[in-house]
Amino acid sequence: MTTLSQPASTPSTESDVERRTRLRTVVAASLLGTTVEWYDFFLYATAASLVFNQLFFPDQTSFVGTMLAFATFAVGFVVRPIGGVVFGHIGDRIGRKKTLALTMFIMGIATALMGVLPTAEQVGVLAPVLLLLLRILQGFALGGEWAGAVLLAVEHSSAHRRGLFGSIPQIGLALGLALGTGVFAALQVIFDDTQFLSYGWRIAFLLSLILVIIGFVVRLKVEETPAFREVHDLQTRSSAPLKDVFRGRVRRSSVLGLLSRWGEGAAFNTWGVFAITYATNNLEFAKVPVLLAVTIAALVMAVLLPFSGLLVDRYGAQKIYIIGIAAYGLAVFPTFGLFGTENLVLFTVALVLVFGIFHALFYGAQGTLYASLYPTEIRYTGLSVVYQFSGIYASGVTPMILTALIAVGGGTPWLACGYLVATSVVSVAATSAIRKQDLYL
Template sequence: MTVTDSPPPAQTAADRSTVRTALLASLVGTTIEWYDFFLYATAASLVFNTTFFPDQSSLVGTLMAFATFAVGFVVRPIGGFVFGHIGDRIGRKRTLAWTMFLMGGATALMGLLPTAAQIGVLAPILLLALRIVQGFALGGEWAGAVLLAVEHSTPKRRGFAGSIPQVGLALGLALGTGVFALLQTVMSAQAFLAYGWRIAFLFSVVLVVFGVVVRLKAAETPAFVELKRDDEVASRPLRELFAPPTLRPTLLGMLSRWGEGAAFNTWGVFAIAYATSPSGPLHLDKVDVLVVVTAAALLMAALLPVSGLLADRFGPRPVYAVGIAAYAVAVFPVFALFNTGTPGSFAIGIIIVFGIIHAGFYGAQGTLYASLFPTRIRYTGLSTVYQLSGVYASGLTPLILTALIAVGAGAPWLACGYLVATAVISVVATLLLKPRELADL
């Protein structure tokens, strides 16, 4: 896809201020939402496998914690359908306020949950219920945040604008792992397991209040305002999405995301358990691993806008495809590096695949998927592609990798083969996509 060479319309100071506010609202909102969502992932690796599933072996406890992690991804498509419909019917801004309220409330309540030692089997049941609410809320978040940024921007800056919500994901992960690392540094292991982890979850209340205030200052996107003015709002966006001609880009979009979802949840979630598990091959210090993942996520956040600028220059599709291919090439060497068993080698591997390679393609993803659908069903389209694919691409990845490593008697090579296969599928599907020109969004 080539980016149009026609000059963007002149922007007044008020226009530029509106765009900056929209980008800030998109960034702050996604940072907070992903902080909440991935805080659970970090806790699943370090806390929940013992506090909510204490009667299981280390492996089974980790699998059960990751299973509740995966449930959040299973529910996300439902949230995507519901909030996508609302976002295409009443607008992007109002929908995003509701997703943040739901996510923040569920995360804060997790911080108040009694453990299995206190209330028995009811503890994991309540944890699962709150994870479902988290997944439902996040189902409508990502697409709305991308559209808030992309639909406010000028054609020549839409790649960059689409990378800003992705920065929020990296910052949210870094914030979650960073807070956990800090808490484990300033308090004993016993204190952290007893109550320290709850501080990170309750901190969400402060973040959500700030995020809602910022989001309410943003204006509705010009694309949706024009759609509503012309009385062209879709009455059944989901039905339109799964009918020709949008069925093909919907299915290809979901396949193209497989590699990205698997990659993120390998390096940002599974790698933490792989490196720190007592039954695993590395036995690295938990705080050291969290610091490394935090540093890689911060590097990713810094490089994601570069990916967006490359998408403006070359188009989001080739940038995304090349980046996924680079991830496929790196998988086996990086796990070989991990298995040398030193903190330094683990750090180098995570920095390469997560901080650099993932940033190279993830920044182009939002704009690529936004370019697949017309305005009237764009919120539903983005939500469906990202969230429905998340069930197999993201949520199941830690479970699949854990199981494959167990089958391989502790060796990671079967898991590596699976990750490479997801990348190949993604590259082929991406090359088959036919996105719209950025000027036509």
């Protein structure tokens, strides 16, 4: 296995106009694709706390129904590593472009089918089984999406703009979450409770088809990355990318990357997923204002992510990631303290601060940081392994852990806060342990 220290450069014959056109297409393909895929994935998360616990697990208590809905949510994260390994291998062997088109197609079909699923009242136990199968498909597709989108942007960028381009796919996550919660909020305003539970929620899932078609067309227009083309031309592709991710000096980077993501994954699924359930069940806020609060925070994050990328280009991805994760850890207890005032305005302000601002700081640095851990020929697999395997413990089970800890704590959030602070400490320590000689970009 060879180790390329820099992405391949674009042909010297490329004019400035051609270069700008290529980069605009890259940005559009990366941003639109991740927006659509995260809209699909987190639409399920929103529905899990507001719809699926009632329509697919209706015979359970409120607590058990919510836990079961979150359990199917977590399944998507358990399957994502499998998708990451499969699509990572494909992406490192045949290219980024084709792999990303395939992941988008699978995700779109799975999400649209959720919009026509029969409920437990109609087909009994078959309903949650079908829901689970489609969630598995979602997780499988998303397993190969994030790494490919990051590489599409980073490997097309110049060295002095790598941080900015690496933040572009992250904007898609924030926009996807905002779009998902925003659509759900709008549908609940348009329809009354009976209409929404009957058919209104399905519209949000069926809209995915339109978004997928747009994103699919744009991705077909993008060129393969220069870095992969060089690996392909030199025939230096790895024959076993997954094994190489855990060999030699790269093995240390993989372990540290897996640990460093714990805080980010826990933070996102706390503020973007669990907070919705906590606010509607524990704080007894109305659903629409809570969804709007999450939407506002996600939009703030989307706006600030490019600024995080610019900071990365100036100060380095590792430093910006550490500062952001540390700020999140320090903000956990005060955030839940503001939640406890049961004031919707303060709830929104706290969410915008910790999710919209602090999360943007470290999330914008994450793609560039993890891309730097691997040489080109195993980079797709490496990013997928770090992001998707850590998703099981860092992301997927977080809503369940927090729900259980609050129950154990007699309804108070402080045990849950302690857990979140611990994830921040682990992430800061692991990221700090990454050495300059471990980086390939």
